[in-house]
Amino acid sequence: MAISGIKKSGGQAGEGLVKNAILIAGPTASGKSALALALAERNGGVIVNTDSMQVYSVLDVLTARPTAAELARVPHFLYGHVHPSTAYSTGAWLRDVMKLIDDGTFFERPVGTSVERPVIFVGGTGLYFRALAEGISEMPAIPxxxxxxxxxxxxxxxxxxxxxxxxxxxxxxxxxxxxxxxxxxxxxxxxxxxxxxxxxxxxxAHGRPLIDRASTRFFVIEPDRAELVKRIEARFDRMLEKGALDEVRRLAELGLDPDLPAMKAIGVRELQAAMAGELSFPEAIDRAKIATRQYAKRQATWFRHQLGPEWLRLGPGDRVESTILDRLSSAT
Missing domain, CATH: 1.10.20.140 (Histone, subunit A)
Structure with missing residues (x-):
């Protein structure tokens, strides 16, 4: 599949556009990360995190970041690169993407091919997708x-x-x-x-997009609500088995401002309250699962009302991976 990576419009910093990008949005626990990984492996692609919580270190498990084994299968960018003490923003994320473009990170060609790696942006943060596709205003550097x-x-x-x-x-x-x-x-x-x-x-002030919209393919996953609830609850149980409590304990030891974004990751406050004896662990787990379901509902509502007609909506019953592959094939 001939999917090129970057279209350079000039030699100045920040002028590159990602050409033929693949954008995959969806609520938490909808399976979008696994889908992106399968597509990247099939096409020699790279994956760029487009989720505001998965940028933070320490919270590997609790934010459902790809595992070390998954990260090793294809190149991943902008995962766990921000310390929880930082109030990371949409503008900061966009600047990090721009740096990847300006550094030529996406230019590398997979062995045996003559095209750049496909670039797959995947996540659940709608504002990141909007900034990527539409640009946002520049902010001044703050000493x-x-x-x-x-x-x-x-x-x-x-x-x-x-x-x-x-x-x-x-x-x-x-x-x-x-x-x-x-x-x-x-x-x-x-x-x-x-x-x-x-x-x-x-x-x-108007910004500029970092993707070539004309050649980009936009996908949003809209899973069955009942099935998503089951996935959310099962996933949180797995998070606990894989060390979510230890992550929350390490985060607490940093003594951070509770208003920082990382401290608001779902599960942090609930599990901290349980460890402090303010809640029973079963109650804390139930509250975290409820909060995750509510968050997924807000995400789905945002995607439904804020994403335009260029986004292909993949709902219950759709064969998501094959549908995306068909769309990508028809675009080449």
Whole structure:
């Protein structure tokens, strides 16, 4: 199958576009990672993580990242490369993808072929897919001293106090945020401090996509709800067997801000509460499974309403892998 990897539009950084990319979205536990792995092995492809929780280290099991054996079967990128102490963002993920493009990471040709490796983006974070396909506004570089200052102020003074500061210095941005949303308030203040411009001005600027939309193939998995619930519950039980409790314990030992994204991974708070004696373990497990089901429902709703007509929707009864292969074959 002739699937090329990158189309270079010039020699400057960030000008490359991924040509003939394959995008696979779906709710958690829908089998999309296994599907991406099968496609990558069949076509000598590479896989790029498009899930906001699987970027974090420590939480290998609890975020359902590919296993070490799976990672060894084909090249995988942007898995577990961010420390949980980092408030990783969509913009940061997009910059990491851009770096992979600019470094020529996807240019390598599989042995015995004359085309670049196919690039498969797979995950459950809708905003990552949107940023990839549509681009997002550029944000200013934030000096570490400024970032540290506002994170310290957030910790010492609290979100409500910083919200009042933001309302005074940038009323429009302040009015867009809840007084309890400490991470976003601190982000707005650090952008204003570093650039002298409101975060709203930066967000209004148009970005650019990193994929060639005309040649990209878009797929979203829409599994049967009842079957998905069974998969979610069985998978969480396997997570516990494979060491999820140890991961949560190691995460707790880092002493991180509970508002950090990694600390909000499903299962972290529930299992921490059980280890602290605040919940029984069976109750914590039930709550984590319920939270996962609710998250999957929100993902499915987002994909249903936010992804456009270019996305091929693969529902119950569809032979997902063969359907995708047929579509890819017809595109060559």
């Amino acid at each position: 570490q001293s400024i970032r540290d200052r506002w994170r310290y102020e957030l910790q010492e003074q609290g979100a409500a106090k910083l919200h009042r500061i933001l309302l005074r210095e940038d009323s429009a941005a302040g009015m867009m945020l809840k007084p309890t949303d400490g991470q976003r308030i601190a982000r707005a203040l650090e952008v204003l401090d570093a650039s002298g411009r409101s975060i709203l001005e930066w967000q209004a």
